[in-house]
Amino acid sequence: NAGVTQTPKFRILKIGQSMTLQCAQDMNHNYMYWYRQDPGMGLKLIYYSVGAGITDKGEVPNGYNVSRSTTEDFPLRLELAAPSQTSVYFCASRGSGAWTGELFFGEGSRLTVL
């Protein structure tokens, strides 16, 4: 199993451009999450999904959109990139049932908005 796969690993955007960060998992996990990691700020939850067709906002959803059309994929869309969105983005997943608190993370996508 590849686990959680994120693409791209690096991207530079100009202000106002749009892009989609891709996330896929092959563990048949229902729950998927998007976090952003800013230096000194820790990880902040952007959006999460409890299953195909169901998404919900986290702590910092403004400027982002998500969709969950399949169990495997959970793309994160930035519509009008702003410098404040410069960050490292992490996708994570977990299975259903009683949760022990373990999330499986991707390698991260480093985004720079200039």
Added chain:
Amino acid sequence: AQRVTQPEKLLSVFKGAPVELKCNYSYSGSPELFWYVQYSRQRLQLLLRHISRESIKGFTADLNKGETSFHLKKPFAQEEDSAMYYCALLLGAQKLVFGQGTRLTINP
């Protein structure tokens, strides 16, 4: 507000010295807390969870409800312990809230 606070952004200790990474939480219910670790060029991964009361790689963490703390400790630091450490709090059954993280550096 439900949150996790790690007061130290950076912590540097010498090899063989004791290590303590601090974590304080604010939560109205019965908390479930975790430590995650991110080694250089590796994925963020679970280190330990308080309900297991386990020791992983020599690290332990005790939940102190009176002080609302969940500090991570190791009696003798090793160079391979250098990493970014995050304390996390389980919210409901669906979300993890992370602290700001502490970068631990073990000096030879």
